[in-house]
Amino acid sequence: DAMVIQNPRYQVTQFGKPVTLSCSQTLNHNVMYWYQQKSSQAPKLLFHYYDKDFNNEADTPDNFQSRRPNTSFCFLDIRSPGLGDAAMYLCATSRDLAVSYLARDQPQHFGDGTRLSIL
Amino acid sequence: AQKVTQAQTEISVVEKEDVTLDCVYETRDTTYYLFWYKQPPSGELVFLIRRNSFDEQNEISGRYSWNFQKSTSSFNFTITASQVVDSAVYFCALSESSGTYKYIFGTGTRLKVLA
Numbered sequence: 001d002a003m004v005i006q007n008p009r010y011q012v013t014q015f016g017k018p019v020t021l022s023c024s025q026t027l028n029h030n031v032m033y034w035y036q037q038k039s040s041q042a043p044k045l046l047f048h049y050y051d052k053d054f055n056n057e058a059d060t061p062d063n064f065q066s067r068r069p070n071t072s073f074c075f076l077d078i079r080s081p082g083l084g085d086a087a088m089y090l091c092a093t094s095r096d097l098a099v100s101y102l103a104r105d106q107p108q109h110f111g112d113g114t115r116l117s118i119l
Numbered sequence: 120a121q122k123v124t125q126a127q128t129e130i131s132v133v134e135k136e137d138v139t140l141d142c143v144y145e146t147r148d149t150t151y152y153l154f155w156y157k158q159p160p161s162g163e164l165v166f167l168i169r170r171n172s173f174d175e176q177n178e179i180s181g182r183y184s185w186n187f188q189k190s191t192s193s194f195n196f197t198i199t200a201s202q203v204v205d206s207a208v209y210f211c212a213l214s215e216s217s218g219t220y221k222y223i224f225g226t227g228t229r230l231k232v233l234a
Contacts, residue, residue, distance in 0.1 A: 042210060042224035043164070057221075088162055105152045105171055105214070108222065110164035 003027070006091050006111035013081055014119050021076040021114045023091030032074040033108065034066060035090040043090055049074060050096065081118050088113045121146045123213050125225035132201050133233050140196045140228045142211030148172075150216035153187065153194045158227070159207040170194060201232045 004025045013019040023032065030051050035043035047056045049068045063085070065077040078085055092108040122145040132138045144153065155167040168178060170187050178185045182199045198205055208229045212222040 040227075040229075042226055043222075045221055048221075090162075090164065092164075105169060107154055107166045107169050108164075109166065110156075113162040115162070 004091055004093055004109050004111035006089075006114050008114060009112065010115050010117070012117045012119060013078075015083065016080045019078050019081055019116065021078075021089050021091075021116070023074045023076070023111055024072050025074075025091075025093045025109075026072070027093055027095070027109060028071060029093035029095045029109070030071070031094045031096050032068060033092040033094075034064075034074070034076045035092065036085075037088045037090055037113075039087075046076070078116075081116070083118050086116055086118045088115050121148075121213060121215060121223050123211055123223050123225035125209075125211055125228050127228045128226070129229040129231065131231040131233060134203060135200050137197060137199050138201050138230065138232075140198075140209050140211075140230065142194045142196065142225060144192050144194065144211070144213045144223075146213060146215055148215045148217050152214040152216075154212040154214070154222070155185065155194075155196050156210045156212065157207045158210065164210070167196075198230075201230075203232050203234050206230055206232045 007022050033048040034046045036046055037043040045057050046060045046064055047066050063079050067075045076089060090113045091111045094106045094108045124143045127141055130138060151172045153170045157165045157167055168185055175187050175189060184197045186195045208227045210227045211225040214222055
C-alpha cells in the first residue's frame with residue numbers, strides 16, 4: 001500500500017549527540033512536513049518542503065534542520081538534542097493540485113511517527 | 120486571527136453510547152477547509168474527513184457523522200454506538216486558502232470508551 005514510512009519507530013540519543021530521523025513516501029506527493037508533538041499537545045509544524053523549496057516556521061529552533069534529497073525522502077536532523085526535544089516527531093505529505101496558492105484542501109497523510117528520547 | 124477550539128479535553132463514555140466531539144473555528148477567509156484526524160495510542164494521525172467552506176452538507180460514514188454549521192463556525196463530530204476501538208485523541212484542524220500549508224490544529228479531545 002502507498003504510505004508514509006518513518007524510521008526508526010523509537011530513537012534514543014544522548015544529550016547533545018546529533019540524531020537524524022527519516023521519512024519516506026510512496027504517494028508521490030510534492031509537499032512534505034515535519035511536526036513535533038509533545039505529550040497531550042497538538043502537533044506543531046517545524047517546517048515543510050514544497051517540492052525542493054524549504055519553508056521554515058518562524059519559531060523553529062536553529063537546532064532543527066531538514067533535507068529533502070528527492071521527492072520520496074525527507075530527513076529531520078537535530079544537531080544538538082536537548083532534554084526539551086524529547087517528543088514524537090511526525091512526518092506528513094500532501095499533494096498540492098493548485099497552480100496558485102489558493103487551494104489547501106488536500107488532506108495531509110501522516111506516518112506512524114518516531115518517538116525520540118534523550119538521555 | 121485563525122483559531123480552532125476543542126473545548127472538551129477528555130470525554131469518557133460507556134461502550135454503545137453516542138458521543139459528540141465539538142470543534143469551533145475562527146477564520147477571516149471565505150474559503151477554508153476543515154479536517155478531523157484520529158490519533159490512537161500507537162501515535163499515527165489518521166485522516167477521517169475533509170470539508171470545504173462551501174459545502175455545508177452533513178456527512179455520515181458508518182458510525183461517524185459530521186455536522187458543519189457556518190453560522191456557528193462549528194464542525195462537530197459524532198460517533199454513534201461507540202466502541203472501545205474508538206478510544207483515541209481526536210484533532211480538528213483548519214486550513215485557510217490565504218495561508219501557507221499550515222494546519223491550525225485544535226488542542227484535541229481524548230475519548231475513552233469503556234467496555
